[in-house]
Amino acid sequence: MSYKVLVSDPISETGLSILNEAVEAEVTVKTGLSPEELQKIIGEYDGLVVRSQTQVDAHLIQAAKRLKIIGRAGVGVDNIDLEAATKAGILVINAPDGNTISAAEHTMAMMTALSRKIPAANQSLKEGKWNRNSFKGVELFKKTFGVVGFGRIGMEVAKRAKAYNMTILAYDPFLTEERARKVGVKKAELDDIYAQADFITVHTPLTKETHHLISTEAFAKMKSEVRLINCARGGIIDEMALYEAIKEGRVAGAAIDVFEHEPPEDHPLLTLDEVIATPHLGASTVEAQDKVAVAVCDEILQVFRNVPAQHAVNLPAVSEQVRKALEPYYELSEQLGSTVVQLVKGAPKDIEITYSGELTDIETAPLTRSILQSILAKFLGDHINPVNVNYYVKEKGLIYNVKRTQNSHGFTGLINVKISTEHEERSVSGTLLNGYGPRMVKIDDYTVDLPTEGHLLYIEHHDLPGLIGHVGTLLGQHEINIGSMQVGRKSIGGRAIMVLTIDKNANATPITALQNLEHIQEVKLIDL
Ligand SMILES: NC(=O)C1=CN([C@@H]2O[C@H](COP(=O)(O)OP(=O)(O)OC[C@H]3O[C@@H](n4cnc5c(N)ncnc54)[C@H](O)[C@@H]3O)[C@@H](O)[C@H]2O)C=CC1
Numbered sequence: 001m002s003y004k005v006l007v008s009d010p011i012s013e014t015g016l017s018i019l020n021e022a023v024e025a026e027v028t029v030k031t032g033l034s035p036e037e038l039q040k041i042i043g044e045y046d047g048l049v050v051r052s053q054t055q056v057d058a059h060l061i062q063a064a065k066r067l068k069i070i071g072r073a074g075v076g077v078d079n080i081d082l083e084a085a086t087k088a089g090i091l092v093i094n095a096p097d098g099n100t101i102s103a104a105e106h107t108m109a110m111m112t113a114l115s116r117k118i119p120a121a122n123q124s125l126k127e128g129k130w131n132r133n134s135f136k137g138v139e140l141f142k143k144t145f146g147v148v149g150f151g152r153i154g155m156e157v158a159k160r161a162k163a164y165n166m167t168i169l170a171y172d173p174f175l176t177e178e179r180a181r182k183v184g185v186k187k188a189e190l191d192d193i194y195a196q197a198d199f200i201t202v203h204t205p206l207t208k209e210t211h212h213l214i215s216t217e218a219f220a221k222m223k224s225e226v227r228l229i230n231c232a233r234g235g236i237i238d239e240m241a242l243y244e245a246i247k248e249g250r251v252a253g254a255a256i257d258v259f260e261h262e263p264p265e266d267h268p269l270l271t272l273d274e275v276i277a278t279p280h281l282g283a284s285t286v287e288a289q290d291k292v293a294v295a296v297c298d299e300i301l302q303v304f305r306n307v308p309a310q311h312a313v314n315l316p317a318v319s320e321q322v323r324k325a326l327e328p329y330y331e332l333s334e335q336l337g338s339t340v341v342q343l344v345k346g347a348p349k350d351i352e353i354t355y356s357g358e359l360t361d362i363e364t365a366p367l368t369r370s371i372l373q374s375i376l377a378k379f380l381g382d383h384i385n386p387v388n389v390n391y392y393v394k395e396k397g398l399i400y401n402v403k404r405t406q407n408s409h410g411f412t413g414l415i416n417v418k419i420s421t422e423h424e425e426r427s428v429s430g431t432l433l434n435g436y437g438p439r440m441v442k443i444d445d446y447t448v449d450l451p452t453e454g455h456l457l458y459i460e461h462h463d464l465p466g467l468i469g470h471v472g473t474l475l476g477q478h479e480i481n482i483g484s485m486q487v488g489r490k491s492i493g494g495r496a497i498m499v500l501t502i503d504k505n506a507n508a509t510p511i512t513a514l515q516n517l518e519h520i521q522e523v524k525l526i527d528l
């Protein structure tokens with residue numbers, strides 16, 4: 001099968017060639033499209049590759065009827081409406097570490113250029129002037145450097161700043177004393193940074209919490225000769241507040257690579273001599289562009305080949321080890337969910353999933369998603385997938401519990417799925433049998449040994465001689481071939497079940513006829 005992939009921002013040829021050479025992908029590169037142009041064509045594509053330019057908003061996602069995956073060749077996904085993508089079941093992946101070094105190096109370049117007024121000096125010299133007095137700078141040596149956001153880039157920046165002999169204060173809600181000590185920085189609060197830092201750089205994502213994190217109130221707390229650097233996201237520093245702070249002499253200068261609106265139009269900050277700026281160039285190196293494009297294109301292909309993504313943004317990551325351990329169980333999980341939801345009367349209210357045996361010590365969340373997906377698909381259709389299943393579980397107010405028990409009744413790994421509705425409670429258990437693959441081993445309290453595929457006819461009845469014969473005859477009259485049959489009972493003459501695998505999908509007629517047979521309580525056709 002070939003998937004159509006649209007690349008709507010420029011990415012490196014090395015990355016593109018990965019998609020171009022794969023039989024699974026048919027690539028179209030169309031960069032610089034207007035939102036309207038993109039909206040018109042997005043419906044044809046299964047995959048979309050973007051950088052920071054393309055705005056993947058809810059409108060675009062609504063028009064993207066076939067889209068399965070959005071690959072962000074870079075880190076920041078603030079140009080993608082993650083909620084809309086998740087609801088639509090579109091997987092979003094990024095390339096989180098391909099441009100770390102380039103962004104860190106650009107930050108250092110911006111800080112040194114700012115401290116020595118290099119852009120203005122360069123401009124002046126090229127205009128034919130030899131003006132050595134206007135461009136006196138400041139040293140970085142022994143200055144205090146505040147790093148706000150101590151993730152991949154923040155840390156690389158700090159490492160480089162240490163070589164300049166700067167004292168580094170780092171603020172990040174996840175930074176521990178121990179890690180700070182290891183890296184050789186001081187863990188600090190924002191107010192410590194504002195009070196002490198000569199240079200402040202931000203390296204957080206743009207979120208509700210970090211939007212205008214540094215604004216008028218923060219500028220009022222800073223040293224008057226402070227200089228700021230933003231190579232992370234426009235909007236973390238309040239641009240208008242920064243403009244005012246520079247005008248008022250509270251801030252000596254700023255180096256800005258990113259803007260709230262890109263490209264910035266007639267931006268007041270760009271009129272100030274104290275501001276140096278680049279047009280979002282942090283990741284624009286040959287090396288970073290190769291790394292992010294290769295990472296994203298490789299991963300898109302993996303997803304097309306049904307291998308779980310390593311860098312999913314809207315789906316928890318699954319390690320290679322967990323992925324391998326769970327792989328054989330996916331089919332079983334899906335089929336157990338599908339069986340029990342077809343068996344039970346009414347809509348699920350409570351779902352209980354129990355993992356036993358070898359599954360007790362593994363991260364089973366991906367299996368849980370696949371069980372929930374197969375249950376919800378009965379009511380919501382095939383657009384439910386592992387990406388949006390938790391969204392719909394929440395939206396439908398479904399309650400689910402995951403339990404673990406060592407007792408696997410002699411099986412290596414056992415999964416039990418129980419659904420409670422307002423009418424009843426039903427459950428099925430399944431395992432992987434060496435050499436046989438997925439098998440259903442329990443339906444409610446009855447022990448069975450059934451395949452988890454094809455068409456199953458589940459019949460609950462009184463345990464009476466001759467009943468099996470009646471069922472066989474009736475199915476024969478409707479030309480329904482029986483592949484195999486399992487029977488189970490709790491006591492002689494008591495309640496019993498028979499489960500038949502049949503070759504032909506029974507239509508409503510034999511089911512009603514079976515239901516009308518004396519001593520039969522319930523008939524259910526389960527399609528797997
Ligand atoms: N200018 C450019 O071209 C580039 C910009 N970026 C941007 O740089 C930023 C950082 O990227 P990475 O280091 O790769 O991300 P990361 O995820 O490794 O690090 C971000 C850190 O920010 C911290 N953080 C979150 N909220 C915070 C808050 N309220 N206060 C303090 N810290 C907070 C997180 O705990 C995390 O440690 C992102 O916004 C990314 O989009 C990344 C690459 C290139």
Ligand SMILES: O=C(O)C(=O)COP(=O)(O)O
Pocket residue numbers: 051052053073074075076077099232280281282283284
């Ligand atoms: O990776 C990021 O977050 C960046 O900001 C890089 O953006 P770009 O891919 O250069 O448009």
